Amino acid sequence: MLHCQERFFEIYHREAEAVAFCPYRICPIGAHSDHNLGKITGLAIDKGIHLAYRPKQNGVVELSSLQFDKRAQWHVREVPREKENDWADYLRGATMKLSARYPLQVGLSGVIEGTLPIGGLSSSAAVVLVFLKALCQVNHIQPTPLELIQCSVEAENQYVGVSSGKLDQSCEMYSRKDHLLYLDTKTDQYELIPTHPDMKPYRIAIFFSGVERTLAGSKFNMRVDELRSAAYALAAYAGMDYGKFQETNMRDIPRQVYDHFRDRLPHTWQLRAEHWFTEFDRVERGAEAWRRGDLATFGRLSFESGWSSIYNWETGSPELKTLYDIMTRTDGIYGGRFSGAGFKGCCMALIDPAFEESICQSVAREYLKAFPQLEGKFSIHICQSADGVMA
Ligand code: GLA
Numbered sequence: 001m002l003h004c005q006e007r008f009f010e011i012y013h014r015e016a017e018a019v020a021f022c023p024y025r026i027c028p029i030g031a032h033s034d035h036n037l038g039k040i041t042g043l044a045i046d047k048g049i050h051l052a053y054r055p056k057q058n059g060v061v062e063l064s065s066l067q068f069d070k071r072a073q074w075h076v077r078e079v080p081r082e083k084e085n086d087w088a089d090y091l092r093g094a095t096m097k098l099s100a101r102y103p104l105q106v107g108l109s110g111v112i113e114g115t116l117p118i119g120g121l122s123s124s125a126a127v128v129l130v131f132l133k134a135l136c137q138v139n140h141i142q143p144t145p146l147e148l149i150q151c152s153v154e155a156e157n158q159y160v161g162v163s164s165g166k167l168d169q170s171c172e173m174y175s176r177k178d179h180l181l182y183l184d185t186k187t188d189q190y191e192l193i194p195t196h197p198d199m200k201p202y203r204i205a206i207f208f209s210g211v212e213r214t215l216a217g218s219k220f221n222m223r224v225d226e227l228r229s230a231a232y233a234l235a236a237y238a239g240m241d242y243g244k245f246q247e248t249n250m251r252d253i254p255r256q257v258y259d260h261f262r263d264r265l266p267h268t269w270q271l272r273a274e275h276w277f278t279e280f281d282r283v284e285r286g287a288e289a290w291r292r293g294d295l296a297t298f299g300r301l302s303f304e305s306g307w308s309s310i311y312n313w314e315t316g317s318p319e320l321k322t323l324y325d326i327m328t329r330t331d332g333i334y335g336g337r338f339s340g341a342g343f344k345g346c347c348m349a350l351i352d353p354a355f356e357e358s359i360c361q362s363v364a365r366e367y368l369k370a371f372p373q374l375e376g377k378f379s380i381h382i383c384q385s386a387d388g389v390m391a
Helices: 003-012 089-101 123-139 145-160 167-174 220-237 255-264 267-291 295-311 318-328 353-370
Strands: 018-026 039-056 060-065 072-075 107-114 179-184 190-194 203-208 333-338 346-351 379-383
Touching: 003 039, 003 107, 018 123, 018 167, 039 060, 039 123, 039 167, 039 203, 039 267, 039 379, 060 089, 072 089, 089 123, 089 145, 107 123, 123 145, 123 167, 145 167, 167 179, 167 190, 179 267, 190 267, 203 353, 220 255, 220 267, 255 267, 267 295, 295 318, 295 333, 295 346, 318 333, 318 346, 318 353, 346 353, 353 379
Parallel strands: 060 107
Antiparallel strands: 018 039, 039 107, 039 179, 060 072, 179 190, 203 346, 203 379, 333 346
8 A cells, every 4th residue: 555545535524536656757968958949868767656546526626745744725716826936736736727727626635755755857747647537537627638738737837936837747648668758848749769669778866966946046037038038039140030029939940040140149048059059969969879779879868968068058957967977987877967956955867777787876976975964854766767647
């Protein structure tokens, strides 16, 4: 029995009727690209978020989380218009966005359980998708995967106020075990590239720094604004047509325009654009490397993506940068980077399973030498690729 089922029984004195699950995701190449309609690669992993629940016919949603203190409650047709600045805001926003598309009658009581520490694996998108899945189930509605992705992204953008793209939701939704998701966030076209029969074996290592984070409190939105400002300026320098600022994306700007006018951009904007264009290129090369089973090249591109996130996108806490450095010099690691936005949280790496033990030992030793105070909080999790919600 899962902890969330046990807790459900303690609170409600009866069994949960069902348990929904959504995996976490990693993005080895394609970071900080989706909000400006770039391309991404991703995989879902075999750890994620469970929700034990029962329908509530009166339309009330009542949720507890094993990770957070406060129990949250709202009605499916009367979601508070403003966020309440707690963990359930993502879910209030998602209820509002789903009910704008489908009339909702039934609520649910539930307990949420995350299997890994928070930060970098997109638990926020996973918690929204697992909740939407349950809410759709109790209301007997079947939105398309894209509609669910849109509800979730809109909840993040418009209700919570984070300028994220659709990378997280798409990975958690579309991924398939032993396949690489290769998605164009502009067209929503995607491909699931199978693992080549000759590809070396790999596992996914998650090195959790011991420092948790929320995107809303980070410089995430500012970086997105810097990139968008660069796109707006480049469009103007080149005499291109442009519309509203918020609707301008770096994807609208041809690479030649960037090459021609880049020196006119303020230095920081130039760095953000440099990250975006080089990452776009790395994603395309990475997808081809995966297609031919070339894990060495794929891994190197992931390391390069990590480098660019530190020096061009300028993210990374001291803890994450140290972890990244350690990873680049540890035998048996093909490649890796910060997982997710890179402000706190974790790093992911693709590792050779034959080196698993030595990798875990040496990364832990070196990291805790640099941050002894994080002993007991730092953790390593070895995962495999997994199916997304819709697979
Ligand atoms: C977070 C956001 C995503 C994406 C990544 C960085 O996970 O939610 O949309 O921008 O950061 O690649």
